[in-house]
Amino acid sequence: MTTQGAGRPRLTDRKRPGETAREEILDAAAELFTTRGYASTSTRKIADAVGIRQATLYHYFKTKDDILDALLSTTVTPTLEVARRILDSDATPAARLHAVVTFDGVQLWTGRWNIGVLYLLPELRTERFLPFVRARETLRATYRELAAAVLAELAAAGTQHLPDSEEDIPLRLVETLVNLRWDGIGREDEPQRTADAAIRALGWTGDWEAMRSQSSALLAQKE
């Protein structure tokens, strides 16, 4: 896209963070969808919030649903990529799960807008959002695989742990960061502590400092 080139002149009246008009549109839409509601936000209002004409907005996104889909993807795609890389590493199961929860949690916790509140919209029930729903299912399956490895290790060591049927607990916990943000509670280190809680909830005990430093090392690695 020509608009993404480094040579694009910066507008002096830029209202929004973002390198490109596309990113500015996403930022404005995220604000309006999460603070005013999806149904109540028109593409006209989004264009106004960016300071562009509606025709310009349609150049980037044909429909409001396309904007929502792009926003939702930003909450799942990066975690899926990181999780795939980490699954291939030779770190311990606990460190791998801890790293993925931390990465996912940081996205949900520090993004400019609390996009996760949009997961429960009735609009996502339509055909249009099947690809996103499928991506979330893939994320869920990845979390289950990571948790199953921790549980298998605990079973092999004879440690008391959660039953296999509870391998959804880590994803369930990380997604509650959305609710904590909505409620305005929680601390800066909430994602890291959620990762600790997820590991501990499965029954893991061991050298916490070693596990956390292995988790940090996994996240510090380049692709």
Added chain:
Amino acid sequence: MTTQGAGRPRLTDRKRPGETAREEILDAAAELFTTRGYASTSTRKIADAVGIRQATLYHYFKTKDDILDALLSTTVTPTLEVARRILDSDATPAARLHAVVTFDGVQLWTGRWNIGVLYLLPELRTERFLPFVRARETLRATYRELAAAVLAELAAAGTQHLPDSEEDIPLRLVETLVNLRWDGIGREDEPQRTADAAIRALGWTGDWEAMRSQSSALLAQKE
């Protein structure tokens, strides 16, 4: 209210579950709010779904916000009442927390509509919903008190457990039943298993059968 008397004649064309017109309105609104969206649902559509005139609806609820507030209250008030009674009992801390999680979870899991999806609506940010937001804060404080008692017991016994800062984990877990319902996953016994997971996540270990039967006994007691 005269409409709640046992002598009210049953309509033969009753479309909705509920003893009274008020309950029928709440049921129709819960369906429309959770499946079509709050902003997209007018009081006219709710009246149509019940099969009454809009003027009749206004006899029970002055505004759409009043309907939403009544629905939200049904998800918090009963748990608060049960939790207060259980806090006064002499059951063990683990059984008390387990009983409250189970009760709360059953409400969220088996209600006819998944009303919890409405917790994250931007509309709840307004003054109108402050009483509901306060009630949820009271529920959160009650959960913390129940969890703190479990953690104190574990600390006294020298058992490895979650840090005190994680006493929100049980409420976080029970509220994810809303997400599981939205995703269409989970089993019939999800509330009970969530209660087990909440106790285990804090670090509790012990006689599970004894703890579960004490929890059931607490819930079987009359007020």
